Amino acid sequence: MAPALMRLVLALAVVSCCAAGQPGGRVDLWPMPASVTRGARTLYVARDLRLSTAGTGYKDGKAILADAFRRMVAVIQLDHAINGSYHGLPVLAGVNVAVRSPDDELKFGVDESYKLTVPATGNPIYARIEAQTVFGALHALETFSQLCYFDFVLGVTGLHWAPWTIVDKPRFPYRGLLIDTARHYLPVPVIISVIDSMVYSKLNVLHWHIVDEQSFPLEIPSYPKLSNGAYSYSEKYTINDAIHIVQ
16 A cells, blocks of 8 residues: 555544544444434443333333343443442443333334433433333343443443433334345354344344245145255254244
């Protein structure tokens, strides 16, 4: 690379970093929420971050919210954070989630909107999520996880630019991902991992292209010879596999 071009690239990188480091600079969230405001304070996420559902009528009988919270904590709380010190730091103690609708049936067109606020002060300091349905709350938890970072100096998880106010809803009702196991076999655990990872980009539809003329990897009891068209004996899905993935 020519020296002049190298200097230009470095200059642009410095400008980009400076922009990202200022309250009015770049917001590193994906996908970008509909509305974002932020401040200039830094909080530190408690190692025992708590989930509160005070003030909500949603009972979470299927543990949808609780499971999502555990997944989110697993993402932001790195194993080596256990050696960090919170002494004298402003600590974010937990997340309060208020879901208005008791309905947790996942269907096309469900309300996925949410509002996420992270105050800069409080005793204790709690982030607040408000959503019409639990599915909007799940999106808010994903957004919250993207606000967090690991502070390698202090050894704890931090959150820059509090206070935050984020209001968001999907621009498109259908946000899909295609996997084609007819042409490229994927083991069941890999497919489950793909489904779990869809939350990171707030995708809501999986198109599973199971069979095609290249291979027929699905075992159908009433037509047992169809799965002979699989690439190999080990590259097949049983009916129970399909039920597990769909559920």
